[in-house]
Structures are given as C-alpha cells and as structure tokens.
Amino acid sequence: MNQLSLQNPLFATYVIAASLMILKVVGMSWLTVYRMVRENAGFRAPEDIKKTPLNPNPNPTQLQPNERVDRIRRIQQNDLENIPFFLAAGFFYVLTEPSLLVARVLLFGYVLTRFLHFAAYLSARTHDLRATLWTPGSLIIIYMAVHSLFVALGFWT
Amino acid sequence: MNQLSLQNPLFATYVIAASLMILKVVGMSWLTVYRMVRENAGFRAPEDIKKTPLNPNPNPTQLQPNERVDRIRRIQQNDLENIPFFLAAGFFYVLTEPSLLVARVLLFGYVLTRFLHFAAYLSARTHDLRATLWTPGSLIIIYMAVHSLFVALGFWT
Amino acid sequence: MNQLSLQNPLFATYVIAASLMILKVVGMSWLTVYRMVRENAGFRAPEDIKKTPLNPNPNPTQLQPNERVDRIRRIQQNDLENIPFFLAAGFFYVLTEPSLLVARVLLFGYVLTRFLHFAAYLSARTHDLRATLWTPGSLIIIYMAVHSLFVALGFWT
Numbered sequence: 001m002n003q004l005s006l007q008n009p010l011f012a013t014y015v016i017a018a019s020l021m022i023l024k025v026v027g028m029s030w031l032t033v034y035r036m037v038r039e040n041a042g043f044r045a046p047e048d049i050k051k052t053p054l055n056p057n058p059n060p061t062q063l064q065p066n067e068r069v070d071r072i073r074r075i076q077q078n079d080l081e082n083i084p085f086f087l088a089a090g091f092f093y094v095l096t097e098p099s100l101l102v103a104r105v106l107l108f109g110y111v112l113t114r115f116l117h118f119a120a121y122l123s124a125r126t127h128d129l130r131a132t133l134w135t136p137g138s139l140i141i142i143y144m145a146v147h148s149l150f151v152a153l154g155f156w157t
Numbered sequence: 158m159n160q161l162s163l164q165n166p167l168f169a170t171y172v173i174a175a176s177l178m179i180l181k182v183v184g185m186s187w188l189t190v191y192r193m194v195r196e197n198a199g200f201r202a203p204e205d206i207k208k209t210p211l212n213p214n215p216n217p218t219q220l221q222p223n224e225r226v227d228r229i230r231r232i233q234q235n236d237l238e239n240i241p242f243f244l245a246a247g248f249f250y251v252l253t254e255p256s257l258l259v260a261r262v263l264l265f266g267y268v269l270t271r272f273l274h275f276a277a278y279l280s281a282r283t284h285d286l287r288a289t290l291w292t293p294g295s296l297i298i299i300y301m302a303v304h305s306l307f308v309a310l311g312f313w314t
Numbered sequence: 315m316n317q318l319s320l321q322n323p324l325f326a327t328y329v330i331a332a333s334l335m336i337l338k339v340v341g342m343s344w345l346t347v348y349r350m351v352r353e354n355a356g357f358r359a360p361e362d363i364k365k366t367p368l369n370p371n372p373n374p375t376q377l378q379p380n381e382r383v384d385r386i387r388r389i390q391q392n393d394l395e396n397i398p399f400f401l402a403a404g405f406f407y408v409l410t411e412p413s414l415l416v417a418r419v420l421l422f423g424y425v426l427t428r429f430l431h432f433a434a435y436l437s438a439r440t441h442d443l444r445a446t447l448w449t450p451g452s453l454i455i456i457y458m459a460v461h462s463l464f465v466a467l468g469f470w471t
Contacts, residue, residue, distance in 0.1 A: 012309040015249050019306035022242045048284040084241040084398040085336045092329050127362040149333035152326040169466040172406050176463035179399045205441040241398040
C-alpha cells in the first residue's frame with residue numbers, strides 16, 4: 001500500500017497525532033492573544049501602545065512583562081523546542097514500517113503526555129511534575145530518531 | 158500520479174509555497190546579521206565583545222538590547238511560532254488530495270499574508286493591522302490541520 | 315525506486331542527516347536540564363522555587379538568569395531558527411532527484427558545520443568563528459530551497 005496514503009493505518013495514525021500537535025501549538029498563539037486582551041497587557045512591540053480601535057486607552061505599562069501572558073509564551077517556547085522534531089521524527093519512523101501497535105503507543109503516547117504537560121504548566125504545578133510529563137515525549141522523539149537513523153544506516157552499508 | 162512528484166500540480170503548489178516560506182524565515186537571520194552590523198550592536202553572547210577582525214572596537218554597550226535588531230528577532234520568533242506548522246499542515250493537506258484551486262488559494266494566501274505581516278511589522282504599523290494580517294495565516298493552518306485530521310480519522314473507522 | 319524508501323540512497327542520506335539534527339536539537343533540552351541541575355539555577359517559572367523532592371532548598375536566586383544555562387538556551391534558539399527549515403528544505407531537495415554526490419555533500423556538510431558551530435558556541439569562541447561556522451549551513455538551506463522552488467516552478471509552466 002502507498003506509504004503516504006491516509007488509507008494506510010500507520011500513516012493515518014501519524015497524521016492524526018501530528019495534526020493534533022499542530023493544533024495544540026497554534027492554539028498557544030490564540031491563548032496568548034486571549035490573555036493579552038483579558039489582561040490588556042503583555043505586549044512586546046513599542047508600537048503596540050499607539051491608540052487604535054482595539055487599544056483605545058494605551059498605557060506604557062502594557063509593554064511590561066505580564067506573568068499570565070508570559071506563562072503561555074513559555075509553554076509555546078517549550079512546544080517549539082519539541083513539536084517540530086516530533087513531526088519530523090514521527091514521519092521518518094512510520095516510513096520504517098514499524099508495528100502498528102508500537103507506532104500507536106509512541107505517537108498517541110506523545111500526544112497524551114504533551115497535553116498533560118500543558119495542563120501542568122498552565123496550572124503552575126511543580127517543576128518536578130512538569131519535568132516528569134515532559135520526559136516521556138522527549139524520549140519518544142529520541143527513540144524514533146535513533147530507530148530511523150539505524151534503519152537508514154542499515155541500508156547504507 | 159505520484160503524490161510527491163513535482164509534476165503533480167498539487168505537490169508543486171505546496172513546494173513553491175513552502176520554499177518561499179523557508180526562504181522568508183532564513184532571510185530573517187540574514188536581516189538580523191545585517192542590522193547587527195549596521196547598528197554595531199544587539200549582540201547577545203558575552204564573548205561577542207572580544208576584540209576581533211570583525212569587531213575591532215568592542216564596547217559593553219554592544220550587548221544591550223537594540224530595538225532595530227530586536228524588531229527582526231520578534232518577527233523571526235513569530236515565524237518560528239507559525240511557519241514550521243504551516244509546512245507540516247500544508248504537506249498533510251495536499252496528501253488529502255483537495256481541489257487544486259482551493260489548495261492554491263490556501264497555500265498562496267498564506268504566503269501572501271505572511272509577507273504582508275512582515276511588511277507591517279518591519280515598518281512598525283499598529284498592532285491592529287499586524288493582528289489582522291497574522292489572523293488569516295493562522296486560520297489557514299488550523300483549517301488544513303483540522304481537514305487532514307478528519308480525513309485521517311475517516312479512514313480510521 | 316520508491317522515493318521515500320530507505321533503500322533509496324538519496325532518501326537514506328536525507329534521513330541520516332535529518333535524524334542526527336533532530337537528536338542534536340533535542341540534546342540541547344537535555345543539556346539545559348543537566349546544567350540547571352548542576353548550577354541549581356536558571357529556572358524560569360515562578361513555581362520552580364517551590365520546595366519539592368528535586369528542589370529541597372529553594373531560593374529566589376534560582377530564578378535569576380544563569381549564563382551557563384542561558385548559553386545552552388541561546389544555542390537551542392539558534393537551532394530552532396535553522397534546523398526545522400533544514401529538515402523541510404532537505405526533504406524537498408531530495409525529491410527533486412539531485413545527484414547523490416551533491417546531496418551527500420550538502421546534507422552531511424550541513425550536519426558537520428552545525429556540530430562545529432555548536433562546539434564553537436559551547437566553548438565561547440569569538441563571534442567571528444561562530445558566524446563563519448553558521449554561514450555555510452544557512453547557505454545550504456537557501457540553496458536547497460531555491461533549487462526546489464525552481465524545479466517546482468519549472469513544472470508549473
């Protein structure tokens with residue numbers, strides 16, 4: 001069967017996991033916007049305190065750091081450090097034709113732990129819990145990348 | 158026809174849009190370099206104020222924030238929050254075999270609004286205009302990811 | 315031969331280079347963790363100075379910038395500005411069916427210069443050396459993206 005067909009269960013599994021992760025990261029942008037509007041603060045560009053229809057009463061304090069906005073930015077930064085590499089490593093991994101069961105555990109396990117990591121970060125749980133929820137996802141990326149590397153190297157020689 | 162052939166108009170459309178966006182982001186690095194050289198400032202690592210052939214008269218003020226350099230860094234950060242997810246979502250989207258016309262509107266529409274967003278950010282237009290130009294691109298990513306997710310889920314069941 | 319088969323030497327070359335780069339970026343997260351533990355500092359979220367099993371003696375200074383930790387974060391930020399676009403541009407490039415020799419020079423050349431850039435940044439060499447080691451990789455991304463763009467445009471007309 002065509003490797004990149006969505007009728008291929010391996011590839012469909014990957015596309016489901018990857019699409020959910022894309023929506024998660026893009027959601028962070030919208031959550032940042034939502035919190036900036038609610039807080040009326042957390043802006044970053046000097047021109048953002050010009051008087052406009054969306055900012056009728058500008059104030060220099062709007063440019064100061066705002067913890068509620070910055071929390072979402074830190075979550076998004078963590079996403080940027082992880083999710084693009086999940087997208088690429090997961091793609092290579094499914095091209096190595098692994099077992100469907102293992103692929104589902106790894107790909108959906110990644111999605112699950114990323115959503116739990118988000119919940120823990122958003123609600124300001126301890127660093128210990130956040131680290132515990134970040135670790136499996138990072139190990140899944142490493143496993144998929146190392147597996148793909150060795151399969152590709154195996155055909156090399 | 159081979160899905161990933163550049164002779165496939167859907168895939169060629171995607172590669173054109175994606176390549177332009179890659180060049181756009183990488184261009185931000187070069188624009189940062191250009192502005193750092195012009196301003197002789199905006200450096201970030203402590204070792205960047207060592208005396209070298211390219212920095213013959215180092216000065217601790219070179220490490221202070223420089224708005225002209227930081228503006229490009231903010232633009233690039235916005236790219237990092239968006240473009241990698243456009244690249245992935247657009248790839249999945251064309252694999253779902255959408256209509257060529259719709260794909261062209263979405264993919265080239267994304268490219269167009271990102272270049273307009275860049276122009277508005279570079280020239281320090283209002284937050285309102287910048288937000289207006291950011292929004293369609295973000296919605297296009299969301300649409301393509303949701304569409305791919307549902308197509309993949311449809312084959313799942 | 316199937317373009318995305320790991321038995322295809324072009325695609326295998328790409329997967330090897332891409333997997334190494336994914337492991338490199340993810341390694342920066344682990345190096346950040348390692349340095350945060352060693353320095354017992356460089357944390358960023360307010361809740362990170364709660365008393366926990368992993369942080370038995372919390373202290374507000376743990377939230378202050380720590381140069382040894384921030385150096386790794388700067389290196390990772392540089393990765394985020396480059397490697398996702400290498401992954402995408404390299405993928406498009408191998409789909410254009412370039413010569414295997416040229417592809418190996420570009421893809422492995424990228425990997426080599428990124429590791430040298432990392433070594434120079436980690437050991438705080440001069441900005442001049444770091445820039446010299448960053449430049450070839452950026453030019454390789456630009457070359458691969460421009461090449462893919464023109465091949466796709468060629469089939470367009």
